[in-house]
Structure formats: C-alpha cells, structure tokens
Amino acid sequence: MRIAPLLSPVVALMLTSPVMAEPVPVGPPNAPDQTPAFEGQTRAPQLEGTVRLDTQTVADGLEHPWGMAFLPDGNMLVTERPGRLRLITPEGDISEPIKGLPEVDARGQGGLLDVSLGPDFDTERWVYLSYAEPRGNAENATAVARGRLNEDSTRLTDVETIFQQQPAWASTKHFGSRLVWGTNGMLWITVGERSLVEPRQLAQTLDNTIGKVVRINADGSMPDDNPFVGRDEARDDIWSLGHRNVQGAARHPQTGELWTIEHGPKGGDELNRPEPGLNYGWPVITYGEDYSGAPIGQGITQQDGMEQPVYYWDPVIAPGDMTFYTGDRFDGWQNNILIASLEPGGIVRLTLEEGRVTGEARYLEELGRVRDVDQGPDGALWVLTDKGDGALIRVVPKE
Known part of the structure; x- marks a missing residue:
C-alpha cells in the first residue's frame, strides 16, 4: 500500500474557510466495516459558513448535456449526448447543431461526451471531442477526434480521430471521457473500464486502454516521456492504470498536476492525483461494495503496490466533472475543488491543505443531476444538468 504524498508547503493549497468538527450529514456508509487508510480520507469536517447562491437558467431544452468549453468571445460550446454540439451565447441563444461531427454510439451512457479547445485555438481553431465510437457488432469504445471550427461556428472541418480506446467492447457503460490539457500542451484522456466483470479486469494490465488515464500529444502522437514508452507488451499512451470510470478531471492551477474523480461502486467514489506509471487499484482494491451488496473481488481496500485515493465518499456523490476555482467572485473559494x-x-466543494482534503460542503442539491461544473470568464460558475430537458445554469453568490 502506498498513500499519496503530501504536496510541499510551498505549493500546497491553503485552507481558506473555518471548519466544524462534524462531517456533512449523509447517513451511514454502505460498507460500514471498512476503515480509511489515513485520517481525513473520508467524511471531512463540514465547512462552516452561510454561503447562499443564486441560480439563473440561461438555456434549457438541452438533451442530456455533458460537456462545455468557453470560446474566447464568451460563447460556449456544449455537447448533447445524442450527438449534437451547439453554440450557446451568454444570453442563452442556442444554435442549430454544428455540422461535421463524427458518428457516435448514443446508447446507454454513450454518445457525444466532452469538448475542449486546443491550446492553439486562437490560431488553429482546433476543437477536441470525446465520444463513444461505434465499432460494429454492438461493440464500441471511447474515442477522441479533433476538427477545426469554422469562423461562423457552424461546422467542424479537417476532422480526424486521434485516439481510440482498445479493445472495443459490447457495453453501453463506463466510457470515462474527460479531456484535460497539461502545461506542456499534452492531452490527458480518462477512459472507463466498461463496467462489466470481464473487461474491468483489464484495468490492471498494460496491453490495453481499459480503465486507464492516457496522455497523448495534440496530434495523437505519443509523448516520449510517458511512463511505459518502450516497455514490451505495454501501450505507450498509458499514464496511470487501475481506474474504474473517471468522469471528472482538472489541472491544478498552481502545480499543473492532474487531479481526477471517478465513479466507484456503491460507496467508493474516489478523488485521486494520478501520477505517471502508478496503479490506482480497481478492481483489486476499492472502498464500497458491489450494487448487489456483495464485495468487489476479495473485498479489500489496501494492497502493496496500489495507490490510495486522496479522498473517498461512502455514500457516493456520483461525480461528474470537477474544476479548481481561481476567480474572485466567490470569496475564500480560491483553489477549492x-x-x-x-x-x-x-455541487460538492472541497478545501485542501498540503494535498489533503480538509473540509467539504454541499450546495444546490435541488438542481438534481449536475453533469458538469466550470468557471466562466466572469468568475461565475456554470453548470449543466443531465436530464432529457437539461439546462445551462449560471451560479453566483447571493447578494
């Protein structure tokens, strides 16, 4: 067993809010006999304060929106899982679907998923999309394509596929699929383990991209410094392994490190800081239990050679995406997750100190299923609700 190291005090996130002794009241755990590997790994103290939030529905009528990206002019690109990419203005005007997208498999949890602008968008206008790619015989897998957004934002051109998860599987679940750019212009992609008992075992082997975080160059080529480059029977694009279904990821604004959040089983959602070449345990170790109430594997939570999550939730929060707040509109929230x-x-808010969670708070549960949360250019929060009649909502502190 290895416990994630603390950040050095120089780069550590500082606690900005006082805390109370009791955790957020969430009821008993699903796996009450499990114990955390270190103090504060779960049920952190509830953040003190009376922060009240105002919400404004900017656009609605979206069908299972999944990801968003802010354009330099303040407009947003928003994906809808059935396979549509739309331009939405800050005033709520919704475009017709942008043309030129690749074919997607929109069954179950699949479809068009995340969207991100390339680091050189200002000059090259590359837009990156992750999606469930149909492979025939009811099989599919996560893929990433890029295309150039034309000047009037109505079409993608020069579309090319730059990543394809291998192998494909006949499953409609656990595609992962967040896109995060590193400070060096390389792209992290999170890919799920397809949920079924047979493919989930592949999360522990290196000849595939099931249950992995991968890292590629912007054109799909392989970085020379990926951890398994040149190793026999290992894929060059793997960054870390042993993940279940990572649907949230963000780069730390001070250290540049990747942080992820993944769906665990019933009572095992995890916050991780994936380091190159390390194994995060699934399905050998995990907190929580299977949906049937049975243990996962041998029911163990620790093993030598496998990483502990920075934090876990039991009961779960069923995480979508995550972001680090860097604006000034929410006082005291700087560098919170x-x-x-x-x-x-x-929305779930976490404070951190020296790489560990020190406090937790919950907001706006009345919104229901929130799939994505991001910080806008104005410092407000923007969220997408994952519903058949989903909405884009702007969130600011109540005055």
Whole structure:
C-alpha cells in the first residue's frame, strides 16, 4: 500500500474557510466495516459558513448535456449526448447543431461526451471531442477526434480521430471521457473500464486502454516521456492504470498536476492525483461494495503496490466533472475543488491543505443531476444538468 504524498508547503493549497468538527450529514456508509487508510480520507469536517447562491437558467431544452468549453468571445460550446454540439451565447441563444461531427454510439451512457479547445485555438481553431465510437457488432469504445471550427461556428472541418480506446467492447457503460490539457500542451484522456466483470479486469494490465488515464500529444502522437514508452507488451499512451470510470478531471492551477474523480461502486467514489506509471487499484482494491451488496473481488481496500485515493465518499456523490476555482467572485473559494454531483445532485466543494482534503460542503442539491461544473470568464460558475430537458445554469453568490 502506498498513500499519496503530501504536496510541499510551498505549493500546497491553503485552507481558506473555518471548519466544524462534524462531517456533512449523509447517513451511514454502505460498507460500514471498512476503515480509511489515513485520517481525513473520508467524511471531512463540514465547512462552516452561510454561503447562499443564486441560480439563473440561461438555456434549457438541452438533451442530456455533458460537456462545455468557453470560446474566447464568451460563447460556449456544449455537447448533447445524442450527438449534437451547439453554440450557446451568454444570453442563452442556442444554435442549430454544428455540422461535421463524427458518428457516435448514443446508447446507454454513450454518445457525444466532452469538448475542449486546443491550446492553439486562437490560431488553429482546433476543437477536441470525446465520444463513444461505434465499432460494429454492438461493440464500441471511447474515442477522441479533433476538427477545426469554422469562423461562423457552424461546422467542424479537417476532422480526424486521434485516439481510440482498445479493445472495443459490447457495453453501453463506463466510457470515462474527460479531456484535460497539461502545461506542456499534452492531452490527458480518462477512459472507463466498461463496467462489466470481464473487461474491468483489464484495468490492471498494460496491453490495453481499459480503465486507464492516457496522455497523448495534440496530434495523437505519443509523448516520449510517458511512463511505459518502450516497455514490451505495454501501450505507450498509458499514464496511470487501475481506474474504474473517471468522469471528472482538472489541472491544478498552481502545480499543473492532474487531479481526477471517478465513479466507484456503491460507496467508493474516489478523488485521486494520478501520477505517471502508478496503479490506482480497481478492481483489486476499492472502498464500497458491489450494487448487489456483495464485495468487489476479495473485498479489500489496501494492497502493496496500489495507490490510495486522496479522498473517498461512502455514500457516493456520483461525480461528474470537477474544476479548481481561481476567480474572485466567490470569496475564500480560491483553489477549492468544485465537483458536479449526479446523486444526490448539485455541487460538492472541497478545501485542501498540503494535498489533503480538509473540509467539504454541499450546495444546490435541488438542481438534481449536475453533469458538469466550470468557471466562466466572469468568475461565475456554470453548470449543466443531465436530464432529457437539461439546462445551462449560471451560479453566483447571493447578494
């Protein structure tokens, strides 16, 4: 067993809010006999304060929106899982679907998923999309394509596929699929383990990209410094292994490190800081239990050679995407982690100190399933609700 190291005090996130002794009241754990590997790994103290939030529905009528990206002019690109990419203005005007997208498999949890602008968008206008790619015979897998957004934002051109998860599987679940750019212009991609018992075992082997975080160059080529480059029977694009279904990821604004949040089983959602070449345990070790109430594997939570999560939730929060807040509109929230929650819904906020979680708060559960949360150019929060009649909502502190 290895416990994630603390950040050095120089780069550590500083606690900006006082805390109370009791955790957020969430009821008993699903796996009450499990114990954390270190103090504060779960049920951190509830953040003190009376922060109240105002919400404004900017656009609605979206069908299961999944990801968003802010354009330099303040407009947003928003994906809808059935396979549509739309331009939405800050005033709420919704475009017709942008043309030129690749074919997607929109069954179950699949479809068009994340969207991100390339680091050189200002000059090259590359837009990156992750999606469930149909492979025939009911099989599919996560893929990433890029295309150039034309000047009037109505079409993608020069579309090319730059990553394809291998192998494909006949499953409609656990595609992962967040896109995060490193400070060096390389792209991290999170890919799920497809949920079924057979493919989930592949999360522990290096000849595939099931249950992995991968890292590629912007054109799809392989970085020379990826951890398994040149190793026999290992894929060059793997960054870390042993993940379940990572649907949230963000780069730390001070250190540049990747942080991820993944769906665990019933009572095992995890916050991680994936380091190159390390193994994060799934499905050998995990907190929580299977949906049937049975243990996962041998029911163990620790093993030598496998990483512990920075934090876990039991009961779960069913995490969507996450972001680090860097604006000034929310006083005292700088460098806090904000997480979209599908169950019980709303937004989860975490404070950190020296790389460990020190406090937790919950907001806006009345919104229901929140798939994505991001910080806008104005410092406000923008969220997407994952519903058949989903919405883009702007969130600011109540005055």
